[in-house]
């Protein structure tokens with residue numbers, strides 16, 4: 001993708017963010033843009049940095065590790081956000097490279113990460129990924145009906161006591177659809193769950209809602225997203241997956 005195209009894309013995304021934020025009665029600054037660079041070459045990252053983008057979302061820690069090696073000296077300018085499913089065996093990369101986790105999806109991985117963080121004297125803010133639809137292809141804490149949600153609450157309570165992990169909010173992925181409005185019900189539900197958790201566990205921080213990608217981020221912002229994860233609307237089709 002040429003640089004001018006990226007500039008135009010960023011302009012368009014920025015104005016859509018502003019408009020949707022206004023529609024939800026919030027300033028545009030209340031929405032953080034996470035630029036998703038999985039499957040994109042490092043040149044895309046250096047150009048995006050030139051445009052002032054600082055938060056990058058990645059799904060595969062080994063891919064991120066290889067990119068960081070190709071970006072010497074720039075790692076301090078970048079905030080890496082892990083948005084993909086976390087495998088325990090990749091814990092080292094996660095703890096070394098990432099400053100924010102969107103995709104904590106189970107108690108086991110919370111324990112693995114916590115131990116690794118303690119060993120390395122680090123800490124990480126995390127979001128709990130929720131599976132709100134029951135799709136088998138999706139990761140996340142099961143929360144598609146009362147029974148699954150009740151069990152998930154017990155797991156979440158366990159996570160509170162895990163050291164070096166601090167919960168900041170929730171994340172979800174809607175089902176694939178052609179229609180952005182189909183995501184709305186899922187995003188509303190994530191916000192409802194946030195409200196429930198705020199009431200039930202007021203000592204924890206539930207501020208952030210990471211929801212919305214290229215095709216539906218306007219809807220996500222209207223429904224309260226504070227973080228959106230945008231790949232293709234900024235950088236075009238992914239080339240390397």
Ligand SMILES: *Cc1c(COP(=O)(O)O)cnc(C)c1O
Nearest residue numbers: 036083213214229230231232233
């Ligand atoms: C790839 C990915 C995105 C970005 O998707 P686009 O359609 O490129 O905007 C957002 N969230 C997650 C979890 C992803 O894996």
